[in-house]
Amino acid sequence: MAAPAADDFRARAAAAAGDAALHRKLDVASLRFLDERAQVFAALPDAEARRDRARAVKAHAIASLATLLPQLEQRFTANGGVVHWARDAAEACAIVLDIATRAGVRLVVKGKSMVSEEIALNAALAAADIEAVETDLGEYIVQLAGEPPSHIITPAIHLSQDDVADLFARRLGEPRHATAEALTAAARRVLRTKFRAAGMGVTGVNFASAESGALVVVENEGNGRMALTLPRIHVALMGIEKVVARDEDLAPMLELLPRSATGQSLTSYVSLVTGPRRPDEMDGPDEVHLVVLDNGRTRLLADPIMREALYCLRCGACLNACPVYRRIGGHAYGYAYSGPIGAVIAPALLGVERVADLPYASTLCGACRDVCPVRIDIPHLLLEWRARIAAAVPRSWGERLLVRAWRTIAASPPLYHVATGAMRAAFAVVAHVPALAALLPPLAAWRRGRELPTFATRPFHRRWRERRVASPDGA
């Protein structure tokens, strides 16, 4: 689960596509979120205008990062926090490790953070003999299972309640619990002791306001709130794209994030971090650190077309809406960010050669764009990646040849009629002798789970010509 390994996407996708049990689990959660999202948006007055406003807030922030990030640093520092800048995953891990080592921390409790998955922080801490415990229930489950999260919002979406009961019985030495309540209580018993003993809490950041230096952490279980108040040190991790200009910009974001993610109007906990505990305050950490991560994001920023991928709120709605994600799950993508938005940002963050298959793993159905709270045009960005990959990646030559051949054929009606006639013959042969499909890989691929269509013996062109000859005046 350490280093992202997206290279074997095809094999993993094919395997997951045959896993009916996985499909049932993915459907249970993703369709419920999708339905509840639809209901809560239908009930939200001026929902479409709010999405436009949220997009405008993000567009402004991303276009102004050069001024907003220094402003955030200044305000956050004035609030008593410490800001650290990390160019890549290694630097980010080294910063967290340094803070922990300096303070003699042996145990870290973590609120949910996809950036920590992106930089493989747990592995870095483990290598330094520091225990890191996930405290979000879903994250805790996948950590116990030794797996990465398979969804941005619902990390254990690929596991059923039965799977979790088995896992807890195996890993926690508990009797096998039959109810979700009993399983949650079991996790809670373990996590309470961890919260009390931890020297450091690590959380993600959903939004940061450059105006006040406040960090916003959105969650439902209270574990994030505890991770950022209980231990002596709080370390918050954020990508550079999380900053917005003003406090009032947080309102449209907080309206849309929970609605898009889980169909909730508001999450149970929304924490605003405005620095360490002050002398007159009852609780809170002594130190608050903010690690601001680039890790390839400035490549997206410098790219006028791909830049809008930085508007992403990490709500996970595009995963739920994606027919491909719902059949292969998050692990197939091999990266912290899966689904449609993952297929857009992975090529930028990991390098397009490593994940050249991802932008093709879409039917371009557009369901992702329809549910995106900030209307990121994901299908368009996937098409753009395909064009760049086709132009740059050498293994596209076979495909280029096919496309060029079809272009030449379709540019000339006589060639088109000859070539389609040949295809008709090939399909007819395969229909009679299915074994011959092996000679034509696309036909063999089609026949996995589907019957081949048949070419008409008289295509429309010919029927029209015959009709024209039969009645020269037209209809």
Place this chain on the structure above:
Amino acid sequence: MDVQLLVTCLADQLAPEVGEATVRLLEGLGHRVRFPEAQTCCGQPAFNDGFPDDAAVLAARTVDVFAAADPVVVPSGSCATMVRHFYPGLLARTPHAEAARALAARTFELSEFVVRVLGRTDVGARFSGRVTYHDSCHLLRELGIRDEPRRLLAAVAALELVEMGYAEHCCGFGGAFAVKFPEVSVAILDAKVARIVATGAEAVVANDTGCLIQLAGGLRRHGAAVRTLHLAQVLAPAPDV
């Protein structure tokens, strides 16, 4: 009025009866159909596969082939999207820019043309049986056509329209996706087939030959006795014998 038919290469080769039904439907409504015989493929396969330059060659010739000023009707949401949404960008800084914009403005998907342009919902068709309607992705999400096909179907005499669950979910075709990721494409298709079969419909109707060959392939593989029909085939008057 005179209308130009862009039949699409898929319908030309795999479902010419869709083209014929489109002609009968439009002629039955009192219009004259022209079929520019130099038409081949709109270039969408190349475009979706990441080869915009190759797609632009086919786009430019399609713009030329449909140069007449009459509206262009396409029995496919996907190919109509290609002409309407992607041609203007693809041909923007080329001598075809102006003509591409003009073609985009007079190109319509079939159900859109009948309901929005001709203002007809009851075309006088009759179809006895229970059918369910599958929303094709580009038709629904690129062109915003959700109600038009349903209104047309609802007006067909003796036809019972039943909605399947998640009719708006993709069938898994996706052009080259269907053969690049065959296992995933089929897994998506299987879910769709189950929802179609659950309606008890004897036919599933869609407005794209691409979706229809995918659905037919899955239904036949599962041995389901559900026919696949293009909307035009439901709406068109019976052919003269």
